[in-house]
Amino acid sequence: MDLGIKGKKALVCAASKGLGRACAVSLAREGVNVTIIARGKEALDETAREIGKLGVDVKAIAADVTTPDGRAAALAACPDPDILVNNAGGPPPGDFRNWSRDDWIKALDANMLTPIELIKATVDTMIARKFGRIVNITSGAVKSPIDELGLSNGARSGLTGFVAGLSRKTVRHNVTINNLLPGAFDTDRLKSNFAFTAKARGSTPEAMREARLAAQPAGRFGYPEEFGELCTFLCGVHAGFITGQNFLIDGGAYPGTF
């Protein structure tokens, strides 16, 4: 299927590794020119080199997307993108009794307010050009809360509520906004969660990994490439009638009928 987005410009946040990287690579395979943002320069440059081999223009910006300066650098490198993929590291796990107001503000900044700021900075030019695709990487935790990730459960639900409203206003102009909700994908983030739960439960990260794997209906964790391909479909021309949706991609881990 030709997704019809060859030559478009995408800004992909937190894209040196894991799910963000997979989205950037998949978009580049469709001929989209990508600007990728991440904090660590080494992994970022390596990802940019890989993407460059796909024959598209790639810009790599080493910046923290959760800061105003980081966002300004991203937008300076990719003004007026046709496609925006919002992503940032998830908040740390823990017990809500230990979280200060500052901890909450950091989580809200990263996983709610940063995507909203970037949407604010880009959506009106998308509307003017009558094409725009915005995909927010959130979490399965929005649909089914994860015990130790209360900061994530809360902050991402705030973004989801905001997007539910805005996405109905933009679709008339062929600008869609959707959320992708990953379940367990084999990335650095998943490994760090195993390390935390192992410590909290007096176990080992390997035992935590085995237990989580045993609970997966698919019998495996997700491959980041699978995530990237769904993101790219949502960014394509054929997805113009899909907006305000929350797509779980979790190998059946969420047990509900709907």
Ligand code: NAD
């Ligand atoms: P990852 O740790 O593999 O990769 C994170 C990427 O984000 C890296 O490129 C890192 O450099 C970049 N990054 C982090 N914070 C940044 C910031 N402030 N500014 C710029 N770049 C930043 O993580 P992942 O597994 O790809 O997860 C992506 C998102 O999806 C996270 O918010 C995570 O919490 C969420 N998530 C992941 C899973 C999973 O199973 N992997 C499940 C649910 C939700």
